Structures are given as structure tokens and as C-alpha cells.
Amino acid sequence: MKFQEEPADILASLQELRDADAPTHGGRVLSYVYDSGLAELDELAAAAIRMVQPVNGLDPTTFTSVATMEREVLAFARGMLRGDEEVVGTVTSGGTESCLLAVKTARDNWRTAHPVVHAEGTVPRLLAPVTAHAAFQKAAHYFGLELDLVSVDANGTCAASALIERMGDDVALVVVSAPSYPFAALDPIVDVAAAAAEQGIACHVDACIGGWVLPWQATAPWDFSVEGVTSVSADLHKFGYAPKGASVLLQRGRDRQRAQYFATTRWSGYPVVNPTMLGSKSAGALAASWAIIQALGENGYAELAASCERSTAALQATVNGIEGLRVVGDPVGPLFAVETDESVPEDRRVDPHHWADQVRTHGFLLQLQPGFTQSDGTRLPPTTHLTITPVTEVVLAELSAALHTSADEVRGVPPVAVAEVLAALPGGALEALQAPDAPPLDSATAAALLAGFGLGSDGGPAALPDRMAPILALVGALPAPVTERLLTELLARLIEPVSTAP
Numbered sequence: 001m002k003f004q005e006e007p008a009d010i011l012a013s014l015q016e017l018r019d020a021d022a023p024t025h026g027g028r029v030l031s032y033v034y035d036s037g038l039a040e041l042d043e044l045a046a047a048a049i050r051m052v053q054p055v056n057g058l059d060p061t062t063f064t065s066v067a068t069m070e071r072e073v074l075a076f077a078r079g080m081l082r083g084d085e086e087v088v089g090t091v092t093s094g095g096t097e098s099c100l101l102a103v104k105t106a107r108d109n110w111r112t113a114h115p116v117v118h119a120e121g122t123v124p125r126l127l128a129p130v131t132a133h134a135a136f137q138k139a140a141h142y143f144g145l146e147l148d149l150v151s152v153d154a155n156g157t158c159a160a161s162a163l164i165e166r167m168g169d170d171v172a173l174v175v176v177s178a179p180s181y182p183f184a185a186l187d188p189i190v191d192v193a194a195a196a197a198e199q200g201i202a203c204h205v206d207a208c209i210g211g212w213v214l215p216w217q218a219t220a221p222w223d224f225s226v227e228g229v230t231s232v233s234a235d236l237h238k239f240g241y242a243p244k245g246a247s248v249l250l251q252r253g254r255d256r257q258r259a260q261y262f263a264t265t266r267w268s269g270y271p272v273v274n275p276t277m278l279g280s281k282s283a284g285a286l287a288a289s290w291a292i293i294q295a296l297g298e299n300g301y302a303e304l305a306a307s308c309e310r311s312t313a314a315l316q317a318t319v320n321g322i323e324g325l326r327v328v329g330d331p332v333g334p335l336f337a338v339e340t341d342e343s344v345p346e347d348r349r350v351d352p353h354h355w356a357d358q359v360r361t362h363g364f365l366l367q368l369q370p371g372f373t374q375s376d377g378t379r380l381p382p383t384t385h386l387t388i389t390p391v392t393e394v395v396l397a398e399l400s401a402a403l404h405t406s407a408d409e410v411r412g413v414p415p416v417a418v419a420e421v422l423a424a425l426p427g428g429a430l431e432a433l434q435a436p437d438a439p440p441l442d443s444a445t446a447a448a449l450l451a452g453f454g455l456g457s458d459g460g461p462a463a464l465p466d467r468m469a470p471i472l473a474l475v476g477a478l479p480a481p482v483t484e485r486l487l488t489e490l491l492a493r494l495i496e497p498v499s500t501a502p
């Protein structure tokens with residue numbers, strides 16, 4: 001067939017689009033991407049993806065390479081997470097899917113174990129520190145569990161007792177993190193898992209971010225060596241250095257794990273047996289993960305973890321050496337959050353969001369995290385998040401200098417005044433939005449509000465601002481349902497088809 005456009009031209013257009021992306025390599029983006037810094041590892045992954053491009057991961061009995069690769073990836077992960085013969089698992093499409101499936105498994109096992117209260121309509125509870133990843137909120141929403149989120153202290157740490165005292169018959173799953181994403185706190189896993197085991201409650205360790213790096217660092221125990229831990233999630237597409245689309249979910253006990261599966265023969269097509277959410281699926285990220293594990297092995301991962309550990313220590317020292325800023329709490333692993341040091345006079349303080357915006361002008365992208373009021377009324381401050389990867393070591397001097405310079409440039413600038421941001425709203429609009437009987441925002445109203453804040457434009461793709469601090473102030477100030485609706489509108493409009501002339 002003669003294509004309507006030449007492949008070379010098509011790829012040139014794609015290259016142009018890619019050039020506008022945030023840089024995925026070189027250590028300039030300190031979230032989202034996990035760069036081993038090894039170009040030959042990326043090449044290997046690309047070749048592996050190409051080799052399985054036409055395969056359907058839906059059926060490992062037809063495409064036997066899928067079963068073999070998955071079995072071998074899981075064997076490596078099980079050893080790494082110190083699981084015994086009773087630990088089995090699945091490769092999933094990412095951390096969110098691993099978390100969703102851990103919750104789905106726990107809910108279904110809870111129903112089986114509590115047939116009477118379940119029949120009476122008791123809604124099972126998902127218990128976790130408020131710092132547990134948002135994927136668990138999504139899981140509770142999708143699978144109909146009640147969320148019970150426990151407040152953390154100013155260091156982002158959750159007391160074991162605070163979780164243990166809320167345990168009860170209706171708890172289907174308690175979630176702890178190794179470490180948490182927002183503040184890199186290692187939750188009190190040993191104590192929580194022991195209490196959960198005593199009461200017959202499942203305990204999931206979310207090691208999505210730590211799973212492929214903490215095994216090569218000295219930490220308190222958090223994996224399957226801890227009694228009472230019933231499942232662990234660990235993302236291959238983070239510190240496993242695989243391309244996006246791969247994570248593992250390991251579960252202790254075959255019988256427990258079988259509740260993860262969905263199987264039906266009750267239709268007129270092929271029998272469906274799915275361990276994960278998708279049906280037909282790519283084997284690409286699995287093949288890439290498998291190849292990367294063969295290449296790196298234990299020693300390769302250990303070497304990369306050591307690089308992360310060195311860079312993290314150096315950057316934490318940098319931040320703690322900057323007047324007006326400090327590292328939050330006692331972070332574990334290659335990530336940490338930065339907050340204002342309130343022990344210095346106001347005119348010497350550095351707002352973490354102005355700082356992040358300023359660092360961006362020096363060529364590095366940090367992640368802004370909003371201030372947040374917990375259910376006990378205490379407030380977690382706005383922070384800026386850094387995830388460190390092996391490639392960070394290459395740019396360490398330049399990055400440290402950027403962190404210092406940027407702080408000097410915004411020191412004393414007060415945080416964005418929420419009142420100023422809200423002034424963009426027409427009079428009475430905020431009160432109307434906050435009213436308990438306020439109707440849900442429709443798309444047109446939401447878009448108009450966004451435009452008032454200078455976000456998005458009519459018709460064309462939404463323009464995103466250079467400075468994120470005002471947006472984050474807005475997120476911290478508006479009622480959550482309103483912000484969630486506005487952000488939904490922003491993202492939905494971003495991909496609305498643009499009409500072309502007939």
C-alpha cells in the first residue's frame with residue numbers, strides 16, 4: 001500500500017512533538033522518570049519491546065514466551081523481597097494496577113471470610129496513613145470500600161498505635177508504605193503487620209517506589225521477611241528502570257492470591273481468565289523488564305542503588321545547608337520532600353513552591369506538593385518533592401548550584417496569597433461553590449472558571465502557566481471537590497479533538 005504520508009515524515013513530526021516534552025534523560029526531571037543513566041540498557045529494552053511487539057499478553061498458553069518471562073521476573077522479585085515458596089505474584093501494568101489488585105484481592109477475601117456481615121451490607125474498610133498513595137483512594141472508589149485515612153505527624157510519619165487502634169472486623173486491608181511517596185516516610189510496618197496478623201486482617205506493603213531500590217540499602221525490615229505482610233507491590237517502571245507499563249504484585253499464599261483473578265466461562269466466546277485488569281495486553285514492558293533484570297542482576301541493581309544513595313545524601317545536605325529550607329522528617333530511599341524552615345525570620349524563609357518555580361528557570365523540574373489539612377485538623381505544609389535516580393550523579397554539581405541560587409533568588413518572597421488567587425473569581429462565586437447544596441459544576445462553568453484563573457483557552461489546547469505556585473495555592477484553597485472538578489476539566493479539554501476545516 002502507498003501510505004498517504006511517508007514514514008520518514010511521520011517520524012519527523014513525532015520527533016518534533018517529542019522535542020517539546022520535558023527531557024526524559026539527563027537528570028533534569030526529578031519525578032516521573034527513572035533514568036539509570038545507562039544508554040545501552042535503554043537500547044536493550046527497546047530491542048526487547050520490538051521483539052514481542054505483535055504478541056498478545058492475554059494468553060500465556062498461546063504465547064508461551066509471556067509465561068516464561070513473567071515467571072522469571074517474579075522469581076527475581078520474590079528473592080529480592082525475601083519471599084518464600086508461599087509467595088506468588090503477577091506482573092501488572094504499573095503501580096496503580098498493583099495497588100488496585102491488592103485491594104480487590106483483600107476485599108474479595110474479606111467477603112469470603114465475613115459472609116454474614118457482608119450479606120447484611122457492611123461496607124469493608126481500607127485503613128491507611130493519609131500519605132498512602134492516591135491509587136488506594138482510586139481502589140476504594142472503584143471497588144466500594146470505605147476509606148479510613150489516619151493523620152500523620154509533621155514529619156509525615158504515622159504512629160503504629162494510630163493505625164492499630166482503628167483495626168476491626170470490618171477492615172479488609174491495612175496499607176503501609178516503604179516508603180510513602182509524599183515524604184519518603186517508612187511506615188511502622190513490623191508493628192502494624194503483627195497487629196493485623198493477630199486480627200486476621202490483610203496487610204499490604206506499598207513498595208511501588210522503594211521495592212527495587214531499598215533491598216540494596218540498610219533499612220528497618222519492610223518486606224516478606226516481616227510476619228503478617230500479605231502482599232507487596234514494587235514498580236519495575238520506577239527503580240527497576242523498565243519503560244512505563246510494568247510493576248509486580250506479590251502475595252503470600254496461593255489461596256489468598258487466587259482472589260485476584262477474574263475468570264468466566266459464562267459467555268459464548270473463549271474462556272476468560274485474567275489475573276489483571278486488562279484483557280488483550282502488550283508484552284512489551286514485561287519483555288523489557290525481563291531483559292533489564294538479566295542484564296543488571298543483583299549486582300547491577302546494587303550498584304545503581306548505591307549511586308542513588310550517594311546523590312540523595314549529597315542533595316539532602318545541600319538542602320539542609322540552604323537558609324530558609326529544610327528536608328521534611330527522616331526520609332528513607334532515593335526521594336525526599338523540602339519545606340520552609342520556619343525557625344528562621346520571615347524575611348529569610350524560602351517558600352518551597354517559589355523555589356521549585358525558580359529552579360525550573362535553571363533547567364531542573366521539581367514536583368510541587370500542596371499544603372493539606374488532615375482529618376484531625378492539623379495541616380501538612382506545602383512542600384517540593386525530589387526523586388533521585390542514578391543519572392542524578394552526573395548533574396549533581398549543577399543541580400546543587402541551581403538549588404542554592406534559586407533559594408537566594410526567592411528568599412523572603414512570601415507564599416502566594418490565596419486571597420489574591422481567589423480574587424480572579426467573580427464576586428460570590430466562591431461562596432456559591434462552597435455551599436453544601438451547590439449543584440455539580442458543568443463543563444462550561446468549569447472552563448469559564450479556569451479561564452478566570454488564566455488556565456486554558458477557548459477552543460484550542462489549554463495553555464499551561466510557567467509558574468506553578470499559584471496553581472498549587474489554588475489546590476490548597478478551594479474545596480477538594482471543586483478543585484478535582486476543575487482539574488478534570490483542564491485535563492479533559494487538553495485532549496479534546498480540534499476541528500479541522502472540511
Ligand SMILES: *Cc1c(COP(=O)(O)O)cnc(C)c1O
Nearest residue numbers: 094095096133135181206208209
Ligand atoms: C508511583 C507510586 C504508585 C503508583 O504507581 P503508578 O506506577 O504511577 O501507577 C503507588 N504507590 C507509590 C508509593 C508510588 O510511588
